[in-house]
Amino acid sequence: MTEKEEIVAAKFKFISILTTESELSEFREVMSVSERVPHHIVMKRFAHSTEEHENRIRQVPMTMVHQLxxxxxxxxxxxxxxxxxxxxxxxxxDIATGLLELTTTxxxxxxxxxxxxxxALDGLFCRCFPKYLAIKGQSINCLKQLKEEHKELELKLLEESNSERTSSDTNNSTKKPEAKKSLFGIFARNEKFKYKNTRECMVQVLQSPKLYPQFSEFVKETHCEExxxxxxxxxxxxxxxxxxxTNSLCLERFLDKSVVSTNDPVPIQLVPLFLFFHHMFILPESPFEVNVSHNLRKEIEEKLVHVKEEGVxxxxxxxxxxxxxxxxxxxSFNAYLKTIKE
Structure with missing residues (x-):
């Protein structure tokens, strides 16, 4: 059996574990992984290391847009x-770019x-599968090859991570040489917190790990959770x-109306997160639809229609x-203060 055939055989053994409920449960427990099992067509491509795939387009129903x-x-x-x-x-x-189409066709x-x-399969196969076999006291002929692929994968991911970090640090140092100190770190430490009907007080509550949970629970009880x-x-x-x-600009604007927020282009990888936010809170009948004006809602939707050409x-x-x-x-906060005083 050639080395290539040994790796294919090992991949099929690995796939057998992922597709057998009892073995998958054991694999998850031993390796502490929670990645979802992909579609069987993807598994076929993985096993044979082929680039062949379904080069077809599908119109996603509106009900699936949110899920994607x-x-x-x-x-x-x-x-x-x-x-x-x-x-x-x-x-x-590439995935983020493909998802832009959800705003139009x-x-x-x-x-x-x-x-x-x-x-995900390659990572599990190269990184976790050899360890899993070792724990089980088993081995495969191509274990040495898998370990080498594992090292290559680790090196590739490390280089990419360092590259992204360096790029991010460069951008941040160019735009903002020094991070701001928090404006909202003034909390009562050794004395009882004094609630006031002020914007500053609400910001302190929102920023405090100790005060926020109680306020959050009150908001949920009064059905204003969205x-x-x-x-x-x-x-x-x-x-x-x-x-x-350090600071949240939305809270800075809340405290001071003269604060102007930056309005820079969003990196392509983050654009789907903005689309998801839109589907969660702004679209009519969204899961946590907030009460905003029709004009504001329409203005945002018109901008998102052109996201492919103009970005976000x-x-x-x-x-x-x-x-x-x-x-x-x-x-919510004014009502909450009444409960505190009572």
Missing amino acids: LRFYATFISVGAPIQVPFISSKIRE RNIPRDLFDAACLA NLVCYESFVKLESKIRPSD MSGIFDGVIDHVLELLYVN
Whole structure:
């Protein structure tokens, strides 16, 4: 059996583990991995190391748009909650570019996520499978080759990570040589916090790990959760655009109307996250639809229609979050203060 045939045989053995419920459960438990099992067509491409794929376009139903954007936000995007570590920057960029079509025709390639699935399989196969076999006291003839591929994969990912970090540091040093100090770090430490009906007080509550959970619970009980979830999601989105900033610009504007937010082009890999935010909070009948004006909603939708040609600007949702913070202050926070005094 040639070396190539040995690797193919090993891949099929690996696929057998992933597609057998009992063995997959054991593999997950032993290796502590939680990556989803890809479609069988992708597995076939993985096993035979072929570049052949379905070069077809599919019009995605509107009901699936939200799911695709959620999948990207959860697994593919940089800093995703369950980010797959084996996916390269190039793959993320290609997927993000393909997802732009969701704003117009909704015609996207059927294999849009295949490269990410193949990367996940390659990573699991080269990094985890040999370790799994060793723990089980088993071995395969091409184990040496897998270890070499594992080293190459680790080196490739390390080089890419260093390259992205260097690029990010260069951009940040060019635009902002020094990160700002937090404006909102003044909290009562050894004495009881004094609540006041002021904007500054609400910002302190929003920024405090100790005070925020109680306020959050009150908002949920009063059925105004969408505004707070929108704020939380926007701050996370904002931190991805301005990772070197300590302050949240939306809170700065909330405290001082003269503060002007930056409105820079959003990197392509982050654009699907902006589309996901739109689907979560702004579209009519979205999961956490917030109460914004029809004109503002229409203005945002018109800009997103041209996202393929013009991209997305970082300030596209500033009007939404400004309004949401006002609603939180006028309605939720004022009502919350009454419960504190009682």
